[in-house]
Amino acid sequence: MKKNISYENGWLNINKNVGFSSAKIVGKIKKRFSLKKIGHLGTLDPQAEGVLPLAIGEATKTIKFISNKVKTYKFIVKWGEETETFDHEGAVTRNSPYIPKEKEIKETINKYFIGNIFQKPPKFSAVKINGERAYNLARRKIKFEIQEKKIVIYHFKLLNTLNESHSEFEVKCGPGTYVRTLANDLAIKIGTFAHTSKIARIEDCFFNIDKALDLEMLMSIGNNKLNKILYPVDYAVKNFRELYLEGKY
Numbered sequence: 001m002k003k004n005i006s007y008e009n010g011w012l013n014i015n016k017n018v019g020f021s022s023a024k025i026v027g028k029i030k031k032r033f034s035l036k037k038i039g040h041l042g043t044l045d046p047q048a049e050g051v052l053p054l055a056i057g058e059a060t061k062t063i064k065f066i067s068n069k070v071k072t073y074k075f076i077v078k079w080g081e082e083t084e085t086f087d088h089e090g091a092v093t094r095n096s097p098y099i100p101k102e103k104e105i106k107e108t109i110n111k112y113f114i115g116n117i118f119q120k121p122p123k124f125s126a127v128k129i130n131g132e133r134a135y136n137l138a139r140r141k142i143k144f145e146i147q148e149k150k151i152v153i154y155h156f157k158l159l160n161t162l163n164e165s166h167s168e169f170e171v172k173c174g175p176g177t178y179v180r181t182l183a184n185d186l187a188i189k190i191g192t193f194a195h196t197s198k199i200a201r202i203e204d205c206f207f208n209i210d211k212a213l214d215l216e217m218l219m220s221i222g223n224n225k226l227n228k229i230l231y232p233v234d235y236a237v238k239n240f241r242e243l244y245l246e247g248k249y
Helices: 022-032 057-065 102-112 134-139 179-190 215-220 223-229
Strands: 010-016 038-040 049-056 071-079 081-083 092-095 115-119 149-161 166-173 194-204
Touching: 010 022, 010 057, 010 215, 022 038, 022 049, 022 215, 038 057, 049 057, 071 179, 102 149, 102 179, 115 179, 166 179, 179 194
Parallel strands: 049 194, 081 194
Antiparallel strands: 010 049, 038 049, 071 166, 071 194, 081 092, 115 149, 149 166
């Protein structure tokens, strides 16, 4: 017996949980609703949570035209420890007893981490090196280099000092920014070490965390109700100028 293939078109705003890769989320939803075409707008690391926009059907054709690729993250840094992955999952590689003060953190951010900057993606990342993912090479202890790339930081703020060794930040940035690397680079500039203990994307393009759907709730709805919760196909390109044509075609 053939499966009924759905032909829904539009966008979903998913609140991704920690522990799932972006590809895993896409696969689960595609299977659950028997979707023909589905893709995600921006990759989130398995250990990151938050906004994951998904394009379904005809909406997948708009991904390459999206120009408003600004993303906002909240993240927590643990001072004094660098890890091989730049987050809490990796083994500790270097330690420092120095914990920076708020004034020093703010001054370093304003001096080095606003505007156009260069950043080297972490070795445990999905960047391709000669056709292979960097994280696969890193896990096999193969030596390789990753080239720096230019990114843009629009806003980078220390939100709270949570305790003696943890600080909370918010950053608004352009595409290709690795928050894990940002935390590591900030610590190095200050003269200490650090890694991220939590990363949450709260905004991606026009999608925000306040209206993001819980995955379990989505998976529980009826097949015929998916269309009712989709954003329009053109939602992610709504900052484009509209052109109306008149006449007979």
